């Protein structure tokens with residue numbers, strides 16, 4: 001594994017007991033220091049399973065995962081899986097499972113745009129505030145890799161845009177790599193260095209520009225894909241020069257998982 005690589009999956013497959021076919025098959029992927037990588041795919045395509053397998057929370061049925069020794073990971077699970085009704089203040093929530101000082105708690109809340117909320121009950125937070133508190137907790141152990149599973153679920157459009165801006169700021173400040181699962185194709189693509197399009201297997205992978213032009217992506221996302229393609233044809237106005245990416249020279253490289261039966265021509269329209 002190269003020194004810039006934080007985590008790498010080789011032929012990763014996950015099958016749930018009793019299911020007739022694997023949820024994800026033969027996924028090869030890696031995340032390098034400081035990269036923002038997004039996983040997109042239809043409902044049920046295995047995105048959360050992929051993330052949880054990378055984190056070691058789900059057993060692989062085939063393949064293996066390499067992690068850099070001592071890799072610090074911050075994880076924000078999908079919101080729907082978190083019990084919000086528990087009677088608990090934000091301050092106490094931030095001290096679970098590892099106790100933090102008041103100063104640390106206040107600093108991280110300030111960082112994620114929810115200063116002074118420590119005494120609030122979790123249940124009394126808005127969706128956007130809760131999401132920022134979850135992010136704050138994930139940042140407390142100074143992760144080198146931050147993993148966010150559908151972090152903007154339930155937020156309105158300005159809330160979504162603001163959240164991704166915050167994520168980019170966190171990356172710029174801390175140098176953490178970020179792996180996100182998202183449905184916000186347009187917004188998330190602008191914030192990503194690399195996109196992985198999943199439908200049980202990796203259908204296509206590459207820069208947002210490459211993926212938005214890939215036939216497999218367009219077949220999966222239809223009209224919505226047209227929007228991202230238009231974005232990259234006419235408004236590719238962001239740059240990633242502030243991040244040293246080892247694979248910059250391979251900006252158009254992308255790989256296909258085995259078993260893909262879609263059109264593999266890589267024409268860019």
Ligand SMILES: Nc1ncnc2c1ncn2[C@@H]1O[C@H](COP(=O)(O)OP(=O)(O)OP(=O)(O)O)[C@@H](O)[C@H]1O
Nearest residue numbers: 016017019023041042043044045046047048049050
């Ligand atoms: N523990 C489990 N046991 C059995 N099947 C499971 C389990 N976890 C997930 N699945 C199934 O695996 C498939 C993929 O689920 P997963 O949550 O990874 O998809 P997803 O792409 O994240 O979906 P969504 O976009 O709806 O969140 C689904 O059909 C789901 O029902």
